[in-house]
Amino acid sequence: MIEAVVFDFDGTLVDFVDSDIKSLKHLHSFAEANVSFDEFLETAVDEIMEFHRLVDQRLIDPLLMHRFRLEKTFKRHGMKWDDSALKIYKAELLRTCVPFDGVVDVLVQLRERFKLGLITNAYDGEEQRKRIAFSGLHIYFDEILISGDIGVYKPDPKVFHTLLSRINVAPENAIYIGDSIKYDVAGANSAGMKSVLFSKSSKTLSSEAHFHAHGVEGLETLARELCELA
Structure with missing residues (x-):
């Protein structure tokens, strides 16, 4: 029973996938990126998969997920990184x-x-x-x-x-x-x-x-x- x-x-x-994409798109619009959103998104997906792989191997603190992913994505595209980007993404992730x-x-x-x-x-x-x-x-x-x-x-x-x-x-x-x-x-x-x-x-x-x-x-x-x- x-x-x-x-x-x-x-x-x-x-x-979550829809919320994540909307949050990344929102962040991309603020970031003065010299890269298209499609390229930005593809890199962000690659980096989150890499992060999960590192967590599975116990090589990284799981709580660093958003920072790791976003900072690596920004740097791979030559974009200036600061913590305001993290705040923008997380706020939109809540809203959506x-x-x-x-x-x-x-x-x-x-x-x-x-x-x-x-x-x-x-x-x-x-x-x-x-x-x-x-x-x-x-x-x-x-x-x-x-x-x-x-x-x-x-x-x-x-x-x-x-x-x-x-x-x-x-x-x-x-x-x-x-x-x-x-x-x-x-x-x-x-x-x-x-x-x-x-x-x-x-x-x-x-x-x-x-x-x-x-x-x-x-x-x-x-x-x-x-x-x-x-």
């Missing part, structure tokens, strides 16, 4: 953190029948809490866990077990919804939970996931079915 529904945040409830249309209705419906949890793999707990609060979604969750706060990241089952212990629900009585096969589906499965693979627009499928939700419409259907079963 399902007692709790647990969500991923970025890519599942809010569109909005839920997918229809997500609030899904959470309201589920909250009537189930405990709700949120697990996000963000490095910087303070910053991520601000983003979650700015999205307005924090009020719907019984428990929010940010991996950077405990130093353990999805797909490690310890992350899932930590949240479930806080809301006093056994893994077999919980379902997890996320957009990553590697981090969300595999992690939830290893923790003994039911897993749902969410895809914003494409109909991504995985034999590892117990269920699939294509777009917010898929979440609405899943929520309705779960409530009916409850």
